[in-house]
Amino acid sequence: MKDRAARIRTGTLPKARQVSEDPRIHTSLAHLRSLEGPARGLSFLPRQPAQSVLNGRHASRLRGRGLNFEELRDYLPGDDVRAIDWKVTARTGAPHVRVMTEERDRPALLVVDQRMSMFFGTRHNMKSVTAAEAAAMTAFRILDQGDRVGGIVFGDEVLAEIRPQRSRAALNRFLTALADASALLHAEAPNVTPIGLTQVLRSVAHIARRNHLIVVLSDFDGIDAETERVVAALSRHNDLILVPVTDPSAGELPPGLRLIVTDGALQAEIDTGSAGARQGLAEMSRGRIREVLDWQRRFGVAILPLSAGEETLPQMRRLLGLGPR
Template identity: 65%
Template sequence: MEDKAARIRTGTVTPIPPPGRADPRISVDLSHLRRLEAQAKRISFMPRQPSGSVLNGRHASRLRGRGLNFEELRDYLPSDDIRSIDWKVTARTGTPHVRVYTEERDRPTLIVVDQRMSMFFGSVLNMKSVTAAECAALAAFRIFDQGDRVGGIVFGDEMLAEIRPARSRHALTAFLTALADANGLLHADAPSVEPIAMNRVLESVARLAPRNHLVLIFSDFDIVDETTERLIAGLSRRNDLVLGLVSDPYSDDMPREQRIVVSDGTLQAEINTGDQQTHRSLREFAKGRLASILDWQRRFGIPVLPLSAAEDSVAQMRHLMGIAGARR
């Protein structure tokens, strides 16, 4: 039991495979995620973005990129930029001094992926959990290819795997393995449990990415509150934060005149969307969650990637990054 608990925490637990070949629209395995590497080449998370990218400064705050490391304090030379003069040291010593900085060789990236049961839903193409996993894998491959350190947090209803950022193929594989394992735990017969709260995950993010990280979060942000907002605001002040908001058109715009049976695995209930009050309540719930995320974008300058489970993951990621011809 202790060994299994340790493997769950480190993201190395292997789910029991379903009989037959898995449908990649419903679940993904490690080989499926690895096949996305070649398609991630043109996606970029560098500060310089195409004009049509949602990460461009015209749409949201610019990515700050790699930080600066303090190198030395030395005497001023005629070729130095006067903006680098340290005026306090100059006044104290009586001779001009400059501070010298070097750009960091790389920047750590933390990719956070939601694989809870709320993500196990899809009405057109993919489950939201599949879209989140594929987009996270595309980001991981591209960031690794850029030479930056990559790691992540993958969380399900009962598991949370942490992979510290590293510039190594081993760390990348560990992240993809944790992602595939968590996705494989999602199935229709999964027991009903109290899911890990988003706030607990964000606290782990703050611990692993204290400052100067690129943090990507792929989730449907099913339940958020004032604490979530406070944690998101703190992360955005100290890091480059990008939110991948995963949605499905069915839940965003609930159709009318349908009877839907919902279940938590133990109990079930029928919802009549033809009832005006019921339909209005469902729409207001969905719009309220979206409004909260968009409000964070406006107030904190956080770029939001609107990702739909109804579209191909590669095509929409390229489109959001402003790559011409990404959609046909």
């Protein structure tokens, strides 16, 4: 426990053994740094494109950043009619608009799951890689917006915490923690009881008491009623974005396969030729995602679902209402 606490404070993770150089299996610090350029154009500011999933029917779901009054001026063609100051307009007899500027320096906390349940992929990436890529691009854009950025990166037994700061040094520590956590994932990893997502979110609640942007990237394995209560509490005082990362095989296992699955100690054979087995596996995965999607309706959180079966950047651009590069 003391060792784990030290890693939480310093934001460091133990060094891993030699890992695969395939960027679809393990991500590297160099690869994560290379995503800064491709990520340009993404935005996590309150004003979102009409087709962005962060844009509600009438207003942005990102409500944490406040607005400062800048000036009062005459209405010009093309101005947003919602900005018209009707009292001044009635008093002067001419339409006037209030010009507001967005506050800067809002802290953002990126929570990235790198547990063994994320070390799975059948088509393009491991889920862990997709989560790391999305987190890196999000971090670059948040820092470029002028906000503070930090994060919590957690695996089965280790957790690194980087407090939000407006500095490249903090961003580099976050990217290093992502790469180190990815390198710890391997098929021969010992079977241990992993850190629960609920436990991590409680740590988030201590850091982000209010007015934070919180982005959680995970497969949401192991969620329960307590997870729901923590999510509800976080969403009341912060902007909360949940990024469920899934693999295409979760809902469409091909028939006729005999799969051997193991937790490192026990193993079982799954015959996908059985319609009942396929249906049971698909329902288990859909049930977890269905619960996360229900939080969107009940708590007003934003959901950005990502698939490990596609490239990460095109998915993020599509979800944020942007066209292809």
